[in-house]
Amino acid sequence: MTNDWIAHPIASAVLPTDARPVTVIRSPSSARLSTIKRLIELAHYRDLLYTLTVHRIKVRYKQSILGMSWAIFQPVSMTIAFTAVFSLIARMPSGGRPYAVFAYVALLPWNFFSSSVTNATGGIVSHSQLITKVYFPREILPITYVLAALVDFLIASSVLAALMVFYRIPLSAQIVWVLPIILVLTAFSLSIALLFSATQVRFRDIGMAMPLLLQLWMLATPIVYPLSAVPERLRYVYMLNPLVGIVENLRRVILYASTPNFASLGTSALISIILLFASYFYFKRVEVTMADII
Amino acid sequence: MIDLEFDGVSKKYLIQQELNGGGTRFPLRGRLRKLTGNYGDFWALKDVSFQVTRGETLGIIGPNGAGKSTILKLLSKITAPTSGEITINGRMSALIEVGSGFHPELTGRENIYLSGSILGMGRREIAKKLDSIIEFAGVHQFVDTPVKRYSSGMYVRLGFSIAAHLHPDILLLDEVLAVGDVYFQAKCYDRIMNLKRGGTTIVFISHDLNAVEFLCDRALLLNHGAIADEGLPGDLISQYEVTANAAAAPGPLKDRRDGSPRPIQITRLTFHDHQEREVLRAFTGGPLIARVEFAASQPLRDLDFEIFYYSQDGKLHCQFSTSLGCEPIDLDRGEGTVHFWCPELGLQPGVYYADATIRRRADGKEIDWQYRSALLRVEPGKCVSGNFYAPNQWRITRRKEAALKAKFYELECEEQLTTDAIHICHEDSPRGKGTIGLE
Numbered sequence: 001m002t003n004d005w006i007a008h009p010i011a012s013a014v015l016p017t018d019a020r021p022v023t024v025i026r027s028p029s030s031a032r033l034s035t036i037k038r039l040i041e042l043a044h045y046r047d048l049l050y051t052l053t054v055h056r057i058k059v060r061y062k063q064s065i066l067g068m069s070w071a072i073f074q075p076v077s078m079t080i081a082f083t084a085v086f087s088l089i090a091r092m093p094s095g096g097r098p099y100a101v102f103a104y105v106a107l108l109p110w111n112f113f114s115s116s117v118t119n120a121t122g123g124i125v126s127h128s129q130l131i132t133k134v135y136f137p138r139e140i141l142p143i144t145y146v147l148a149a150l151v152d153f154l155i156a157s158s159v160l161a162a163l164m165v166f167y168r169i170p171l172s173a174q175i176v177w178v179l180p181i182i183l184v185l186t187a188f189s190l191s192i193a194l195l196f197s198a199t200q201v202r203f204r205d206i207g208m209a210m211p212l213l214l215q216l217w218m219l220a221t222p223i224v225y226p227l228s229a230v231p232e233r234l235r236y237v238y239m240l241n242p243l244v245g246i247v248e249n250l251r252r253v254i255l256y257a258s259t260p261n262f263a264s265l266g267t268s269a270l271i272s273i274i275l276l277f278a279s280y281f282y283f284k285r286v287e288v289t290m291a292d293i294i
Numbered sequence: 295m296i297d298l299e300f301d302g303v304s305k306k307y308l309i310q311q312e313l314n315g316g317g318t319r320f321p322l323r324g325r326l327r328k329l330t331g332n333y334g335d336f337w338a339l340k341d342v343s344f345q346v347t348r349g350e351t352l353g354i355i356g357p358n359g360a361g362k363s364t365i366l367k368l369l370s371k372i373t374a375p376t377s378g379e380i381t382i383n384g385r386m387s388a389l390i391e392v393g394s395g396f397h398p399e400l401t402g403r404e405n406i407y408l409s410g411s412i413l414g415m416g417r418r419e420i421a422k423k424l425d426s427i428i429e430f431a432g433v434h435q436f437v438d439t440p441v442k443r444y445s446s447g448m449y450v451r452l453g454f455s456i457a458a459h460l461h462p463d464i465l466l467l468d469e470v471l472a473v474g475d476v477y478f479q480a481k482c483y484d485r486i487m488n489l490k491r492g493g494t495t496i497v498f499i500s501h502d503l504n505a506v507e508f509l510c511d512r513a514l515l516l517n518h519g520a521i522a523d524e525g526l527p528g529d530l531i532s533q534y535e536v537t538a539n540a541a542a543a544p545g546p547l548k549d550r551r552d553g554s555p556r557p558i559q560i561t562r563l564t565f566h567d568h569q570e571r572e573v574l575r576a577f578t579g580g581p582l583i584a585r586v587e588f589a590a591s592q593p594l595r596d597l598d599f600e601i602f603y604y605s606q607d608g609k610l611h612c613q614f615s616t617s618l619g620c621e622p623i624d625l626d627r628g629e630g631t632v633h634f635w636c637p638e639l640g641l642q643p644g645v646y647y648a649d650a651t652i653r654r655r656a657d658g659k660e661i662d663w664q665y666r667s668a669l670l671r672v673e674p675g676k677c678v679s680g681n682f683y684a685p686n687q688w689r690i691t692r693r694k695e696a697a698l699k700a701k702f703y704e705l706e707c708e709e710q711l712t713t714d715a716i717h718i719c720h721e722d723s724p725r726g727k728g729t730i731g732l733e
Contacts, residue, residue: 020463025371025380048411055397055408062399062440130395134388134412135371288374291367292307 028288035277038284042137049140049147056148071152072159075111079104086224095226097255101163105254106223106247108160109182112153113189113243114214120145120193121200122207128294138287139280142193150186160254172257181249181265188242188272194279198286201294222247242268242275296383297464297495298346298369303378305339305364305519338364340519341378346464348383351496353506353527355534356516362499365516369466369497384463384495387414389454398442402433402452405441409456423459430481431455451478458485465489467498483509503531504644532575532671535645558594558625558661562587563601563650563668576639577675579683584614584634586650588662590625596656597623599632602649603641603670611641612682622655640682641672 042049061067079100086092087099094102120142124131127141164171200206221243222230230238238244245268249260339361346352356362367373368380370388395412396405406427410420420427428437431452433444441449467486486509490496500506506513506527513527515534523530566583567573576582584601598617605611614634616623648668652661676683 020384022384023371023380023382023386025368025375025382027377028374045411045414047415047417051407051411051417055400055404058404059397059399130412132367132372134395136412136414291372 028285035280038137038280042139045136045140048136049143052140052144053147053151056144057151060148068155071155075104075107075156076159078107078111082107082224092225093229095228095251095256097169098167101160101167101169101255102226102251103224104160104163105251106221108153108156109185109243109246109250110218110221110223111156112149112185113192114218115152116146116149116189117192117196118210118214119149121196121210123193124197124201124290125204125207125294131294132291138290139194139283142197142283143190146186146190146193149189153182164254169255170257171254174253174257174259177249177253177260180269181246181253181260184242184265184269184272185246187276188246188268191272191276191279194283195275198279198283198290201286201290217241217243220244226251239264239267240271242271244268295348296345296381297348297350298383298497299379299381300342300344300365301379301381303339303342303368303375303380304337305361305368305373306376307336307338309334309336337519339368339375342516342519342521343378344514344521344524346495346497348495349493350512351490351498351510353510353513354497354499354516355501355503355506355513355531356522359518360516361519362516364519366466366468366499382464386464386466387457387460387462388466389457389460389468396441396449396453399440401440402428402437402444405452406456409453410459413457413460415460427452427455427459430458430485432478447475447478454478454482458482461489462494464495464497467496467500469500469502503535507531528673532673535669535671556662557592558588558590558597558652560586560588560650560652560662560664560667561629563648563664565668565670574669575671575673576641577673578641578643578678579638579676579685582636582639584636584648586632586634587629588632588652589629590627593624593626594661595622595624596654597625597661598653598655599623600651600653601634602651603646604649604666606645606647611646617653617655638676638683638685639672640684642680642682643672643674643677646670646672 061070064070066073082103083100086103087094092099123141123145124138131138196206196210220238220241227235227244227248245261245264245266249265249268252258252260342361342365344352354362354365364373366388368375369382369386395409397408400408403424406424407417407420410423410427411417415423428434431448431454433448433452436444436448441452444452465486486496490509496509498506498509510527513525513530514521515523515530523533562585564572564585564587565574565576566585567576568581568583570583586599586601588599598615600616601614603611603613614636616632646669647666648670650662650664650667652663653659654661
């Protein structure tokens with residue numbers, strides 16, 4: 001057994017100067033990684049993003065009888081309950097469309113938002129085993145929850161299509177607006193997911209407050225009632241909730257075949273994008289010490 | 295070429311300290327302060343600088359809390375340094391904590407993809423290596439079974455196998471080699487030796503000093519967040535073991551007379567080389583003197599002295615005893631010394647703890663037993679493979695020769711004069727003999 005390390009062929013002259021990637025790790029205060037570099041790094045990890053997302057979807061429905069149909073079952077049963085309460089009992093106006101469809105169109109984005117945020121918030125803390133053992137861009141965790149919720153959203157959308165056929169609600173070319181609206185919805189859900197998951201690492205209060213917060217948030221969004229029911233003078237404040245613009249415009253383009261309300265959609269988009277950048281920036285700042293305080 | 299460089303790296307942790315009193319008036323503010331501020335500082339690493347050359351295997355050793363894990367965490371980017379700079383030249387993978395990212399509900403195959411991508415492999419790369427990973431882990435039959443049904447052995451084997459299929463420029467190794475049964479461990483070592491031979495730079499952070507000595511070209515000794523020493527693993531480890539054990543062991547038996555009313559007590563156990571110098575290390579196949587000092591407070595009869603050698607895992611390896619083929623010892627009141635002379639030590643390289651006992655022969659009862667009272671490090675001397683070194687000599691003749699009996703020495707004397715065709719290798723070592731001297 002020889003331990004004479006000088007005897008090993010290490011001589012630097014032998015090895016050509018190579019094109020290996022060089023990583024420099026500095027203290028967070030002196031390391032100012034640009035957002036672009038961070039996004040490039042994230043792109044390097046796209047396979048992990050994909051695998052983890054698939055894994056979320058698979059694991060969620062493993063060892064359950066209904067399996068993937070849970071994605072449908074949940075919004076459908078909520079719609080039935082809402083229809084019973086708000087249409088049969090309370091006689092809520094639904095803008096000339098059957099209340100079931102009226103509610104379902106709004107419940108789809110709401111469920112997407114609420115399940116993204118709920119799951120993502122605990123997502124980092126529940127992966128503390130990984131966080132303290134392996135490095136990967138931590139935002140992958142909340143992102144996978146949002147993507148998994150997006151898949152559920154798409155599955156549940158099939159029921160909407162069925163409802164539309166059943167109630168003979170015609171589609172128009174305005175339906176193309178659905179894509180940008182979903183994009184805004186995803187951006188907004190992601191920004192809240194990033195913000196909450198990063199904060200939850202230090203303050204577990206976020207997780208505690210989550211059910212209450214989501215209930216209040218749902219009431220502040222036109223899901224069981226139409227936007228028109230909100231008093232005009234309160235709308236400016238009301239519209240600051242980006243979900244208002246999202247839900248309202250989904251209803252407009254899907255149910256009423258009309259153009260989106262660009263003012264409300266624009267407000268939602270603007271708030272979502274600014275918030276997304278801010279949350280991402282905040283997330284990456286907190287990220288470096290996550291493993292220490294988790 | 296430098297593959298890895300630590301340049302003045304420090305890492306400070308904040309230790310949460312409970313606030314006492316004063317928090318009653320504004321309990322919320324107190325709790326907020328507890329969560330946000332008012333921490334004590336703890337420097338896990340302080341101004342640590344070192345370099346790792348390409349192709350080199352560096353071992354990092356040190357007691358618990360020395361900062362080993364912090365270095366590991368900094369290198370694998372899990373946490374950031376407080377100051378200083380770490381430069382990594384190449385793709386680095388960490389082979390730490392096998393089974394990272396396994397999900398119990400997913401099957402072995404699914405987990406290979408999951409864990410592999412967490413460790414930084416691409417999906418295509420995993421697909422290519424899938425068969426090899428399954429083969430290496432030996433879980434072929436169960437690859438489509440959820441891992442929650444795996445035995446713990448299968449679980450760690452699969453985890454290691456995935457990690458072992460990374461092909462980094464720089465490999466970060468933790469205590470992962472202690473997984474699975476001996477066969478699997480041998481496989482793991484083989485894998486790492488292959489990587490090493492292939493020119494992979496390796497940083498090995500471990501408590502397993504034998505593994506560090508075996509694998510590494512150079513070692514760092516870490517203590518209290520700073521580099522205490524640096525050098526060849528063998529030298530560093532023996533020095534570290536001596537100091538570490540001096541601190542942790544019950545203490546060298548220097549005049550350890552605790553007022554317990556024992557009729558006789560061992561006061562000191564030391565080792566010496568053949569020139570009588572006190573030593574802490576010996577060599578396989580080399581001579582060794584073990585010296586036991588004792589003090590008797592009353593006359594005693596029918597005694598035996600013994601020294602037991604235990605390896606680090608607590609296994610008894612050998613024993614020196616005065617009981618073999620000799621009359622028991624009778625002692626008067628007073629102090630004395632027992633010398634054991636071992637001409638050729640049979641112990642293989644490693645670290646051994648020694649117990650010294652005094653026993654009454656009639657009933658075998660210990661009168662004094664000094665538990666783990668000395669440390670002996672055995673270094674490769676006449677190092678051969680196997681469990682122990684057995685003294686032996688050899689000769690060769692250029693003609694057919696009947697099997698010789700025990701008469702090696704006699705033959706040598708007769709025939710060395712007559713023919714130079716005979717070559718005999720031996721040392722003139724005195725015969726083993728126990729001596730006892732009363733001072």
